[in-house]
Amino acid sequence: MDNEQIREYTARISQANRSGxxxxxxxxxxxxxxxxxxAFDADDKDTAVKYLKxxxxxxxxxxxxxxxxxxxxxxxxxxxxxxHEQIIASITKRKPVNFDIINKIMGDxxxxxxxxxxxxxxxxxxxxxxxxxxxxxxxxxxxxEVFMNGNERSRGFVV
Numbered sequence: 001m002d003n004e005q006i007r008e009y010t011a012r013i014s015q016a017n018r019s020g021x022x023x024x025x026x027x028x029x030x031x032x033x034x035x036x037x038x039a040f041d042a043d044d045k046d047t048a049v050k051y052l053k054x055x056x057x058x059x060x061x062x063x064x065x066x067x068x069x070x071x072x073x074x075x076x077x078x079x080x081x082x083x084h085e086q087i088i089a090s091i092t093k094r095k096p097v098n099f100d101i102i103n104k105i106m107g108d109x110x111x112x113x114x115x116x117x118x119x120x121x122x123x124x125x126x127x128x129x130x131x132x133x134x135x136x137x138x139x140x141x142x143x144x145e146v147f148m149n150g151n152e153r154s155r156g157f158v159v
Contacts, residue, residue: 001031019117022062026110029058030103036090037099045094056087079105 001009012024032055039048063080066073083105089097 017117017120019113019120022065022113023110023117025058025061026106026113029055029062029106030110032058033099033103033106037096040096048096049091049094052087052091056084056091059084059087076109079109 009024009028013021016024032051036048036051036055039045039051059080063077063084066077066080068074068077083102086098086102090099
């Protein structure tokens with residue numbers, strides 16, 4: 001990822017609610033798997049393994065945040081375990097293992113979570129962050145975002 005993409009994700013993460021964060025993790029997973037596939041196609045196995053490990057971190061994060069008070073979480077855990085196993089197999093064999101299947105599984109889950117996030121009206125998870133305003137300035141061929149500080153001294157840890 002280049003610095004611009006990192007900055008965009010940072011801004012989105014700082015403003016996202018819980019379901020929005022899940023969607024971002026799914027996007028990062030898709031990005032990592034896509035990059036791993038490109039690296040395998042270019043016969044760059046070290047880069048592929050690097051991106052597979054990033055995808056593995058995404059799946060672990062999704063598993064860690066399941067709420068087992070709901071029965072569907074057990075089904076999601078099984079799907080995440082399967083995807084995780086395929087990533088591990090890809091790392092150890094140093095070739096793509098069932099990428100088409102895990103892309104389908106995670107893509108379908110991402111679509112479902114996008115629908116869920118449309119109904120989520122909760123506030124941002126991160127509090128005490130900079131506000132992001134889009135459209136105040138324009139760059140070359142794109143819209144810039146501006147970060148505004150209400151009170152700089154109130155940022156950071158609040159006790």
